[in-house]
Amino acid sequence: MNPKILIHLGILLVLICFTVIKYSSAKRAAAPPPPEEQVYDEDYDEDYDSIQVDDTDNGVDVMLATAFPLILTMIYAGFLVVTYLLPSAVDKMSEEMYGSTAEVEDDPLHDARAAFAQGDYPEAIRIYRQVFMENPTDRFPMVEIAKIQRENLNSSAVAVETLREALEAHEWRENDAAFFMFRIADIYEKDLDNSEGAISILKQVQEVFPETRHAANATHKLREFGAI
Numbered sequence: 408m409n410p411k412i413l414i415h416l417g418i419l420l421v422l423i424c425f426t427v428i429k430y431s432s433a434k435r436a437a438a439p440p441p442p443e444e445q446v447y448d449e450d451y452d453e454d455y456d457s458i459q460v461d462d463t464d465n466g467v468d469v470m471l472a473t474a475f476p477l478i479l480t481m482i483y484a485g486f487l488v489v490t491y492l493l494p495s496a497v498d499k500m501s502e503e504m505y506g507s508t509a510e511v512e513d514d515p516l517h518d519a520r521a522a523f524a525q526g527d528y529p530e531a532i533r534i535y536r537q538v539f540m541e542n543p544t545d546r547f548p549m550v551e552i553a554k555i556q557r558e559n560l561n562s563s564a565v566a567v568e569t570l571r572e573a574l575e576a577h578e579w580r581e582n583d584a585a586f587f588m589f590r591i592a593d594i595y596e597k598d599l600d601n602s603e604g605a606i607s608i609l610k611q612v613q614e615v616f617p618e619t620r621h622a623a624n625a626t627h628k629l630r631e632f633g634a635i
Contacts, residue, residue: 415487422483426476433472494524515541519551528555539573546583549573553590563598567591585621588612592628606634 519534532552539548549569557566574587588608595604605628612625629635 412491415491419480419483419487422476422480426473426480429476430473436472490525494521516548519548523555528559531555543577546573546579546586550586550590557594557598563594567594567599570594581616581619581621585612585616585619588615589621589624602632606632609634 515538516535519531519538522528522531522534532555535548535552539545539552542548549572553566553569553573556562556569570587570591574584574591579587588611592605592608592612595601595608609625609629609632613622613629616622626635
């Protein structure tokens with residue numbers, strides 16, 4: 408089991424024990440005195456009424472004393488359900504609807520997606536990079552790494568370096584290479600406010616892929632920049 412889950416479960420157990428202890432202490436403090444210490448006037452009905460009111464007040468005291476730890480425990484339990492239980496339930500439903508557990512386990516990107524869903528972006532990046540090293544002809548892992556760096560880690564400059572690394576790592580097909588180059592130009596333009604960098608990449612697209620739709624798209628963008 409994931410060590411993080413064990414830590415969270417341990418914290419939840421401590422909260423539950425603390426809530427139970429608070430409830431027990433408040434219950435004992437609010438308990439009426441032993442029967443032999445109570446004095447009742449059998450001829451006066453108002454004594455019974457006052458005892459009933461005291462019992463109600465005691466119940467309110469117990470609730471107030473237990474309210475904070477109980478609410479805290481419920482919030483923490485809800486956090487664990489949303490963070491860990493629901494994703495697992497969704498994965499289980501997906502397995503039943505679209506394939507077996509074995510098929511999911513055989514997917515090399517499954518662990519990366521799971522790490523991303525839990526907000527562990529460095530781990531997701533590590534797994535995606537490992538997948539790319541094992542299959543350097545697949546652009547998807549490096550594209551996902553750059554996406555995480557750009558959108559989740561606010562590191563657009565690092566995302567550009569990742570895409571450049573991928574572009575230079577392999578002799579890509581035309582569409583794949585053009586995809587990397589346009590993505591780099593887009594980050595330069597929208598995130599880094601570096602129009603010169605974007606223009607330089609677009610001119611490279613014209614040179615590398617002349618008389619293609621990629622060159623035409625690059626020409627269109629260069630006109631928008633006023634570079635031609």
